[in-house]
Structures are given as structure tokens and as C-alpha cells.
Amino acid sequence: MLYRDYIEKLLQLEDVIVTNIECSGRQMHIHLRMQQRLHHCPKCGAVTSKVHDYRTQLVRDVSISGYDTILHLRKRRHVCPKCGKRFDEQIDFLPRYRQFTNRVNLQIFEQLKKCRSIKDIATDNNMSPPTVAKIINEIDFKTRKLPEVLAIDEFRGNAEGERFQCILADPKNHKVVEILPNRRHEMIRHYLGKFSNKRDVRFVVMDMTGGYRKLMKELFPWATIIVDKYHYVRQITFALERIRVEEQKRLSDQWRKYFKRSKYILLKDTRKLTMDDRIQLDNILRISEPLRKAYELKQEFELVKASRDREEASRRLSRWIMRAQKSGLPEFIKVSFTYQNWSREILNSFEYPYTNGYIEGCNNRIKVLKRVSFGMPRFARFRRRIMHIMLN
16 A cells, blocks of 8 residues: 555656556556546536446556556546436546646647757657647747837748748847748738737837838837847958958969968957968958958958947948948948948947847747758748747
8 A cells, every 4th residue: 555655656646546557668557546526517517426437548648767658547437417417537637638648748848849850759758740749739829019129030931832931029038029921011010010019119129121121110110220230240241251252263273272261360350360360361461452451441340349339339430431432342332331321220239238139049949940840831830839949
């Protein structure tokens, strides 16, 4: 009797009576039944404990000491003495129409928070992938109000015929607001238009997509739009790289290979350059005049990034734009006009601390999820997985 009490405590299931335990291979079979108690008739509400018959159901539980646990649950079917309704006894740890316990359900929920494939999770729990997929379909997420800081971006999801999906997030509190099936303005406008607290949105963080800026100004004309720092800094990185590639084409094979290996030296922080790096950098800039000008503009923009406030950034950015336009480098002239067009939003990033760092991290985890799952073509399931993972 004491042995069975210990087994019941080990199972951590309430009101059960263990009658037998058998081990076969990697499986542990536990035979049990529920303690008898009064039940209410679901039809007329009468109280009864009268048993009509017994049925044994096989129920999967979480593993114990490496054994796959199978519960042989002897269930009672009661009959109401008043209306004759037959019904199963209520079992708290077993969901209706399920062949596994709530603990297995919870375990799968936790595993779904990781960037793992459905097939991998199903194998761990010794069940079929469609069964795990049904659990995903029970997960639902709804945002009731918009946050104070709203970030918007897109990612390549390739779900249900759409190459890109749109992600909306709260970078201040690190929460995903919604995943939209596409990046079309009609879809974004329709979703955001449903909220009654649009006035609460004070800041919108985004990349340098002109269509998004126009749409956000239409939806939130009172909000401050902030360009993410990474997205305007990489404009210079891309311009420098394009010049390096063009200069490399005009050189001999030996120097071309030398230039190719020097790609990261041009982009590296000068404070982290070694002596060999500095020698190589001097050789490169001495050979190519356009690349020397481009590198100087890139270094001068480091001063803009280091500005302490909006006013200082505004002065330095204006000087940089003038220098870039006089440089004679088409790539940097194009960047200078882009900065002029986005100057207000760029300068806002020096006044307010919000960035798209969180949303870029979300996009990275989405890429991992897609890779381990070999793609997720069904958008509804894809969205639920993303929202569930980002709660972790």
C-alpha cells in the first residue's frame, strides 16, 4: 500500500488509484482508476454516482525515468437516474477527446516555443506530426490595443503564395503585435484601422521604405517617425562596397585578389585595426583615389553617429551631405540625397532611444524556424508559431 502511495505521488495526478505497473522495453504501463465521487448530469443537472459500465482507455503521459509512459485508465460511464443520460466521469488531467494528459499538452506547448520543426517535436513525444499540428491550431493570439512605440518591418516568409509578410512589434516592451499575411498597404491599413486607441501611438520605428513612411503619416499623423540606425548606416556601407567592387575590376589579378581579401578591413572599426591591417589599408587607399574618398566619407560619418544630441547631429549631417555631394562619387551623391529626404526621421533617432533591434532579432528567429522546418507554407500555422516563440 505504501509503495502504491509513492507511485501516486510520483505521477502527481490527483484522485487516482494505481492498481498495477508493468515495464516492457522502453515503455512503462501504469494501470489506474479514479476515486469514485459524485457527478452532475450534463443534461438535467442531477447528482449521481451510479455506474453504467467501465471502459479502459490508453492515455499517453510524460516520460518517467526515460520510459514512455502509457496510462491504462479504467473509466466509469455513469447513468443519470432521473433522465437516463449516460456520460463519462470527469477527469481533470485528461482533456476531452484527447489520448494524452494535460502534462503532455503543456510539454508540447513549451517545446513549440523553441525554433524546432513539428516533426522533431512529434518524434520526441512519440506521436504523429498532425497531432502536434492540432495543438498549434489551438494557440491564438490577439492584440487588444496598440503600443506607445510601434515598429514595422517585413520578412521573407513565402507563405501561401506571398513572398513577404509584415511584422508589427512593440520594441519598448519587446512584444510582437501581429504578423500580417503580406506587406500590402491595404492589409496594413485595414489591420491598424480596427484599433480604437490609435492616438496612443507616439512613435513609429521603421526602415527607409518610402511607402511605409507615407502610410504611417496617413494613419498616425501625430506620431514621430524614427528611422532605425542600422538601416541608414548601411547605406554608406553599401555605397563603399559598390565602389570597392568597381575599383577591383580595373586591377590586375594579383591586386584584385588583394582587394577582395581587404573587404572587411575597409568596414572595420579603426580602433580595432591591427598593424598589418593598417598597412594593408594604406596600400589600398594609395592605389585607388575613389576608394580613398569613399573611405574618408565613411570615417567622417562616424562623427555623425557619435553625436551627443540632435543639434550636433544636425550640424554634422549637413556638413557630411555637402561633402558627399561635392565628392564626385555617384554612389555617395545618391546616399546624400537619400539622407536629405529622410533627415528629419534620421535626426529623430538621436533624440529618442527606440530602434528596430528587437524586430530584427525576431526576423532572425523566423529565419531559423523556416530553415529547421524546411519552410512553412500555411500562413495561419506560421503566424501562430512565430507569436508563440516570441513569447519565450
